[in-house]
Amino acid sequence: MDGWWRRDPFFIRYMAREATAPFVAAYAIVLLVGIVSLARGADAYEEWLEALASTGWIVAHAILVAIFAYHTYTWFQIMPKTMPPVVVRGRRLAPEVITFAGIAAAVLASLALWILVAYGAP
Amino acid sequence: MDTVDVDVVIIGGGGAGLRAAIAAAASDPQLKIALVSKVYPMRSHTVAAEGGSAAVTLAEDSLEHHFNDTVSGGDWLCDQDAVEYFVEHCHEEMVQLEHWGCPWSRREDGRVNVRAFGGMKIERTWFAADLTGFHMLHTLFQTSMKYPSIRRFDEHFCCDLLVHEGSAQGVVVIDIATGEFSMILARAVIIATGGAGRVFRQNTNGGIVTGDGMALAYRRGVPLRDMEFMQYHPTCMPGTGLLFTEACRGEGGILVNRDGYRYLQDYGLGPPDPWPRKKAMELGPRDRLSQAFWHEQRKGRTIDTPHGPAVHLDLRKLGEKLLRERLPQICELARDFLGIDPAQAPIPVRPCVHYTMGGIPTDVNTAAPLPGLYAAGECASSGIHGANRLGSNSLAELCVFGRVAGEQAARFAREAPAPNGVSLRWQAQDARGSAVGLLARPAGGERLATLRDEMALAMEQGGGIYRLEPEMQATCKKIAELTERLPTVNLGDRSQCWNTEWLAAIELGFQLDVAQAMAHSALARRESRGAHQRLDEGLTERDDANYLKHTLASHVRAGPPAIGWSEVVITRSPPGVRAYGAAGESKEAAVG
Amino acid sequence: MKRSNQPFFWLLFGAGGMLSALIGAMLVFITGVAAPLGLGVHADLMSHANAIAFARGIPGKLFLLVVVSLFLWHAAHRIYHSLHDLGIPPGPLAQAACYGTALLGTVVATVALLAIGF
Amino acid sequence: MADTRKIVLEVLRYTPGQSTAPTLQQYPIEFTDDMSVLQGLQQVKDFVDGSLTFRWSCRMAICGSCGMMIDGAPKLACRAFLRDFLPGPLRVEPLEHFPIERDLVVDISDFVDKLGRITPWIEPREPRSLEQGEYLQTPAQLERFESFSHCINCMLCYAACPQYGLDSRFLGPAATALLHRYNSDSRDGAQAKRMELVNSEEGVWACTAVGYCSEVCPKAVDPANAVNQNKTASAVSWFARFLPGRG
Ligand SMILES: Cc1cc2nc3c(=O)[nH]c(=O)nc-3n(C[C@H](O)[C@H](O)[C@H](O)COP(=O)(O)OP(=O)(O)OC[C@H]3O[C@@H](n4cnc5c(N)ncnc54)[C@H](O)[C@@H]3O)c2cc1C
Ligand code: SF4
Numbered sequence A: 001m002d003g004w005w006r007r008d009p010f011f012i013r014y015m016a017r018e019a020t021a022p023f024v025a026a027y028a029i030v031l032l033v034g035i036v037s038l039a040r041g042a043d044a045y046e047e048w049l050e051a052l053a054s055t056g057w058i059v060a061h062a063i064l065v066a067i068f069a070y071h072t073y074t075w076f077q078i079m080p081k082t083m084p085p086v087v088v089r090g091r092r093l094a095p096e097v098i099t100f101a102g103i104a105a106a107v108l109a110s111l112a113l114w115i116l117v118a119y120g121a122p
Numbered sequence B: 001m002d003t004v005d006v007d008v009v010i011i012g013g014g015g016a017g018l019r020a021a022i023a024a025a026a027s028d029p030q031l032k033i034a035l036v037s038k039v040y041p042m043r044s045h046t047v048a049a050e051g052g053s054a055a056v057t058l059a060e061d062s063l064e065h066h067f068n069d070t071v072s073g074g075d076w077l078c079d080q081d082a083v084e085y086f087v088e089h090c091h092e093e094m095v096q097l098e099h100w101g102c103p104w105s106r107r108e109d110g111r112v113n114v115r116a117f118g119g120m121k122i123e124r125t126w127f128a129a130d131l132t133g134f135h136m137l138h139t140l141f142q143t144s145m146k147y148p149s150i151r152r153f154d155e156h157f158c159c160d161l162l163v164h165e166g167s168a169q170g171v172v173v174i175d176i177a178t179g180e181f182s183m184i185l186a187r188a189v190i191i192a193t194g195g196a197g198r199v200f201r202q203n204t205n206g207g208i209v210t211g212d213g214m215a216l217a218y219r220r221g222v223p224l225r226d227m228e229f230m231q232y233h234p235t236c237m238p239g240t241g242l243l244f245t246e247a248c249r250g251e252g253g254i255l256v257n258r259d260g261y262r263y264l265q266d267y268g269l270g271p272p273d274p275w276p277r278k279k280a281m282e283l284g285p286r287d288r289l290s291q292a293f294w295h296e297q298r299k300g301r302t303i304d305t306p307h308g309p310a311v312h313l314d315l316r317k318l319g320e321k322l323l324r325e326r327l328p329q330i331c332e333l334a335r336d337f338l339g340i341d342p343a344q345a346p347i348p349v350r351p352c353v354h355y356t357m358g359g360i361p362t363d364v365n366t367a368a369p370l371p372g373l374y375a376a377g378e379c380a381s382s383g384i385h386g387a388n389r390l391g392s393n394s395l396a397e398l399c400v401f402g403r404v405a406g407e408q409a410a411r412f413a414r415e416a417p418a419p420n421g422v423s424l425r426w427q428a429q430d431a432r433g434s435a436v437g438l439l440a441r442p443a444g445g446e447r448l449a450t451l452r453d454e455m456a457l458a459m460e461q462g463g464g465i466y467r468l469e470p471e472m473q474a475t476c477k478k479i480a481e482l483t484e485r486l487p488t489v490n491l492g493d494r495s496q497c498w499n500t501e502w503l504a505a506i507e508l509g510f511q512l513d514v515a516q517a518m519a520h521s522a523l524a525r526r527e528s529r530g531a532h533q534r535l536d537e538g539l540t541e542r543d544d545a546n547y548l549k550h551t552l553a554s555h556v557r558a559g560p561p562a563i564g565w566s567e568v569v570i571t572r573s574p575p576g577v578r579a580y581g582a583a584g585e586s587k588e589a590a591v592g
Numbered sequence C: 001m002k003r004s005n006q007p008f009f010w011l012l013f014g015a016g017g018m019l020s021a022l023i024g025a026m027l028v029f030i031t032g033v034a035a036p037l038g039l040g041v042h043a044d045l046m047s048h049a050n051a052i053a054f055a056r057g058i059p060g061k062l063f064l065l066v067v068v069s070l071f072l073w074h075a076a077h078r079i080y081h082s083l084h085d086l087g088i089p090p091g092p093l094a095q096a097a098c099y100g101t102a103l104l105g106t107v108v109a110t111v112a113l114l115a116i117g118f
Numbered sequence D: 001m002a003d004t005r006k007i008v009l010e011v012l013r014y015t016p017g018q019s020t021a022p023t024l025q026q027y028p029i030e031f032t033d034d035m036s037v038l039q040g041l042q043q044v045k046d047f048v049d050g051s052l053t054f055r056w057s058c059r060m061a062i063c064g065s066c067g068m069m070i071d072g073a074p075k076l077a078c079r080a081f082l083r084d085f086l087p088g089p090l091r092v093e094p095l096e097h098f099p100i101e102r103d104l105v106v107d108i109s110d111f112v113d114k115l116g117r118i119t120p121w122i123e124p125r126e127p128r129s130l131e132q133g134e135y136l137q138t139p140a141q142l143e144r145f146e147s148f149s150h151c152i153n154c155m156l157c158y159a160a161c162p163q164y165g166l167d168s169r170f171l172g173p174a175a176t177a178l179l180h181r182y183n184s185d186s187r188d189g190a191q192a193k194r195m196e197l198v199n200s201e202e203g204v205w206a207c208t209a210v211g212y213c214s215e216v217c218p219k220a221v222d223p224a225n226a227v228n229q230n231k232t233a234s235a236v237s238w239f240a241r242f243l244p245g246r247g
């Protein structure tokens, strides 16, 4: 089974999907470091903020955004497989509809978050 | 050689074999049952049946109607005691399958739905979309797993029937994966090996439908009954022979010739409208529809395709939605093989060999004329189909007579003495010797496929929809010649493991025996009845005075079979005129 | 038959996957791109004062804990299975490494958030 | 349609006892556009090399015998058409993840054993005699399980599933689809028994929702959906144990 996932484009897409996980973890760790430094005091926190503002980290985060977006797409793409069939007026909902609804929900939630942060924050 | 001791051995894991196994196991949990099949049971050809299974269901229907449809459909060659038993028990068997989980199509109120079928006066065909046989087979197979007393021998090929002092006492099987032989000794043997359609060229049958069980019994002295009756199904794919179920017409599909004309009205099946209408036009019996095609072809009114002449099966009126819902498999076949969407365009079809009416003769208890031997399913001549089977009677038969076979064999096994191991061992060694002998021949000689194709072509020529004496004689000769050539055939494969070429050679031997019985039985029946239609001077009509009897072909070592005759059991329906369409309707009105 | 302990992890995986699918990309954009560059948000969005204020409120605390923890559990579960996909046999060791990290992260985040005070 | 074209079949050959390792053998054939890969193989067996071994029977995509790797993907040979693989050569190999018995024939006994373990029969919710007739089941109730009952046991999904390939203890797509078929049948009452298998370590939990099983299924059974729905069901039952009054 070595290298089985190179056998078919389908598997390569699957591996790409799974490969988003370390990046999700990486982001969680970045945040965690931020929280810990916040707990350690203002100096530690400022250091963390400064690091975030470096070009390297900004580029890295920009890449992370793309990876997270890919995760969003794949997550809702397998959604129809993972949930019980939804029957609306006697008809089973088509998979594309479920995927679309999921992505739409993600867009709405993200917009809401943006509005909250950009206009609601002090 | 390994020996396995059981009470009942069943050869065949199709609908009939599985139903028998369950019945035997349910009747007595102590019985040891062996179920032998050359393919995994769920691959058996029952899987391919599309249309449905008959059982009197609606309030306006009656056993009498089903009986009459069956007997007249069979051109009065049916054993009426068997038909009576059959129609009485269809419904409970269908309900039994329902209780076991078969996903029958339903009406809105949750009851099982029924559809119309050819030659049936009232809708009485239970169906599971167009996958009826598939669902029945898988339901039976999966249900059979409930019984630990059923020991399966999957992918084991039965190559001989063991007989000691006039009673069947076991079989010899080859484990296909290893090539090893075993002897299964039993107090009762059930043969449920299915039909023999592959003897012909264009047919609807799967590759495994090679008449093995019929030949096994035939070689052991059991005569084969009514072998001249082969059913041609009118709507098959030219070339491959793939079937477009009768349900296409049951749902309202029509047949038209090259001029777009519903030609069936010219052959005593009209008038065409109103449509659909039971027992008329496209819902006439299969033999009549196939014969009509033959005449159309003669008149040059068929359509030319790369695989020969065809007519059009037009399903466009049914509409996209109904087609997808009721006939999904048909849509798929048409699309993949022909590039046709039945909702948009008509499908070219022609008659192909479909069903073997004859077989191992059995009585109402499914007992063959060899003590300890039982037969059920297409390999049996249970007497219910006569000269022409009605669509959807066969699947019902698998259940009704499969159950009887299981129960009767179990009953017999409880009383029968233990098999005689010593004598049977010699026979089994012999069987192995001759099977292995095929492999031991030096290389060189003819290809197996050449012989097989010649046989199939000869059967088509001499055993077609219409038959002529000289052609039939030529076929008999050809089969004899092929039987002689068979031992010199070249087998390139010498392996013991999964040697399908070798098994195919054994199967071809079975097929040639069955073909021989068919050809000679046909020659002996000097009349026209049901699926056996002769064009010879003076033989084009049914002749009840001389031929209201079954043929019995008995195997003769090195020579043509001896043809004997047996009485047809008539209980309440004397031979009458088979009338369909307007003629049939007025006849029924007259009878009341 | 031994009951699998996977449902527990799978549920955390699912919750983290869903949360990150819904807002992950935007969150990364805000904290990693928009805030440092002052793109469309206040330049001091993540200033120490703002951060402390946010992390001292109960909703803020919970939000941070949930994001960090669930993202970690989501990743841990996927990585655990990916190790298997790549030929590293699943077992107590791999399980400890993956789920252990997520657990550790959760504990550290909890302690830190508590230390920040209310 | 009658025009013939040429393609080379490149078939994996292996005979235990005779071959040391599987090898590829090339067979150039002529074909017409309506010919399936199965017909191509039959042509070779009939007229070129009688020892080439493969399973087939119905040639109409319903018996489930003829699954093989065709051009790297699991397919039914009788429902794959030679015309779609031009210019070739067309690689034909036995199904992945199963031991080879010979040439294109694989050993599927693992699946058949699994099938036997899922309680693939109805244990009635309420008993009913034959005289009482059929159970009532509305078309809507039928639809809840019908598509999962369409499985022809062709094993394409097992050949597609990397998790099964990595660890064959996994119950796998088709067996789970059939399990789900019975669990969703309004007539059945053996859900609890089947859930034990679903919940177990060999149950559904090895699945990582690759989804390729459903992609290759020739009968649109959607086994991935069955497996993943059962993860949800299994997770619910995992937590339900801790609810009061649930033991
Ligand atoms: C395409 C098609 C559609 C049909 N549609 C309908 C329909 O709608 N309604 C209807 O009533 N009928 C229909 N029929 C007819 C009906 O399906 C068959 O008559 C019936 O299924 C035969 O069942 P069986 O159990 O006798 O044999 P099969 O299902 O053919 O089983 C035979 C079994 O015997 C085994 N076997 C054979 N030889 C050996 C051997 N030498 N050693 C070991 N095992 C052996 C095989 O492995 C197999 O398990 C249809 C037939 C076809 C071909
Ligand atoms: S689920 Fe589909 S692919 Fe899998 S065995 Fe069944 S029919 Fe074949």
Ligand code: F3S
Pocket (backbone or CB within 6 Å): D160, D161, D162, D163, D164, D172, D173, D206, D207, D208, D209, D210, D211, D212, D213, D214, D223, D224, D227
């Ligand atoms: S491919 Fe395998 S991993 Fe799951 S979704 Fe299908 S069973």
Ligand code: FES
Pocket (backbone or CB within 6 Å): D055, D056, D057, D058, D059, D060, D061, D062, D063, D064, D065, D066, D067, D076, D077, D078, D079
């Ligand atoms: S031969 Fe039956 S599925 Fe292909």
